[in-house]
Amino acid sequence: MIRVYKNYDLKKNSYSHLSAKVKYYIETDEIKVITGIIKTEKNYLIVGNMSKLLFAFKSKDITIIHYTNEEIKLKNNILIVHSGVSLKKLAYFAIRNSLEGFEKISTIPGELGGSIKNNASFLNQGINDLLLFLVVIDSFGNKKIILKSELEISYRNINNLDKFFIYQALFKVKKKTRFFLYFEKKKALEYRLKHQPHIHSFGSTFKNYKQLKAYEIINKFIPFKEYYGVKISLMHANFIQISPFLDYLNIVKLIERIQELVYNKLSFYLETEIRIIY
Ligand SMILES: Cc1cc2nc3c(=O)[nH]c(=O)nc-3n(C[C@H](O)[C@H](O)[C@H](O)COP(=O)(O)OP(=O)(O)OC[C@H]3O[C@@H](n4cnc5c(N)ncnc54)[C@H](O)[C@@H]3O)c2cc1C
Numbered sequence: 001m002i003r004v005y006k007n008y009d010l011k012k013n014s015y016s017h018l019s020a021k022v023k024y025y026i027e028t029d030e031i032k033v034i035t036g037i038i039k040t041e042k043n044y045l046i047v048g049n050m051s052k053l054l055f056a057f058k059s060k061d062i063t064i065i066h067y068t069n070e071e072i073k074l075k076n077n078i079l080i081v082h083s084g085v086s087l088k089k090l091a092y093f094a095i096r097n098s099l100e101g102f103e104k105i106s107t108i109p110g111e112l113g114g115s116i117k118n119n120a121s122f123l124n125q126g127i128n129d130l131l132l133f134l135v136v137i138d139s140f141g142n143k144k145i146i147l148k149s150e151l152e153i154s155y156r157n158i159n160n161l162d163k164f165f166i167y168q169a170l171f172k173v174k175k176k177t178r179f180f181l182y183f184e185k186k187k188a189l190e191y192r193l194k195h196q197p198h199i200h201s202f203g204s205t206f207k208n209y210k211q212l213k214a215y216e217i218i219n220k221f222i223p224f225k226e227y228y229g230v231k232i233s234l235m236h237a238n239f240i241q242i243s244p245f246l247d248y249l250n251i252v253k254l255i256e257r258i259q260e261l262v263y264n265k266l267s268f269y270l271e272t273e274i275r276i277i278y
Pocket residue numbers: 015045046047048049050051052053067083107108109110111112113114115116117118119120121122164165166167201202203204275
């Protein structure tokens with residue numbers, strides 16, 4: 001399957017549903033299509049659910065590629081997962097097969113490729129914890145294996161994956177009772193509902209630091225709760241409220257204004273967890 005859309009507004013597919021027009025939006029579940037695009041296109045971006053992407057443009061000459069293959073296979077104790085699988089579906093599969101390791105992160109609204117790249121985690125469970133290796137496509141269209149030990153895994157990022165398309169991930173899994181896994185999943189969901197605002201957002205806007213959490217810095221040093229019509233959550237200052245018809249550019253203005261104020265007061269650059277595509 002391949003679907004190609006020209007002059008496309010990403011709001012139809014992105015998690016935020018905000019407007020950003022691109023030259024091409026391509027959806028496919030076929031690896032040979034992805035390889036072909038990577039080999040020929042210069043200006044492209046691979047996306048998953050776009051839950052952590054903010055597009056700082058109204059219109060851009062770029063090709064957006066979304067791999068939609070949702071296949072999961074279990075061979076003995078090895079789980080083989082295509083990067084188009086959502087964490088929700090992965091956790092559902094794992095729990096149904098009594099496999100531990102994905103139950104808490106099921107509440108993260110991303111797909112496998114984006115979650116691996118962002119090194120997503122929740123309540124001490126990370127998507128890369130059980131990873132053995134990745135099958136990737138490099139910028140020349142070649143398939144390669146990258147072992148976990150070769151990855152530069154850091155907080156909310158894998159630093160040396162920028163030039164690769166993540167095709168599949170292989171995890172080593174262990175059994176656990178379904179009862180326990182359901183219970184852990186329920187607890188994780190309850191924790192999220194209790195501690196995070198019930199608004200449409202990109203999740204955490206800024207990275208947290210050992211000494212200070214981003215929301216503490218914002219509460220202490222930012223004198224406003226709204227900027228260019230974009231609201232900071234009153235419950236948790238590291239969350240920005242997404243509402244319909246909001247302009248991506250105004251969210252960028254809010255983020256950069258916070259960075260400017262924090263830098264000028266603390267000589268410290270507050271990095272975003274959200275990836276801004278300029
Ligand atoms: C409400 C909310 C709550 C969240 N809670 C958490 C949380 O608790 N913990 C946490 O860690 N994160 C959290 N996130 C962040 C986010 O959901 C994760 O980082 C997520 O898993 C990203 O997946 P995605 O499919 O949306 O990726 P995208 O946003 O589409 O992409 C993220 C990055 O990965 C790259 N990418 C995507 N697919 C591929 C691929 N196949 N190959 C190579 N590169 C690829 C993109 O180019 C981009 O750089 C939250 C987000 C929201 C909106």
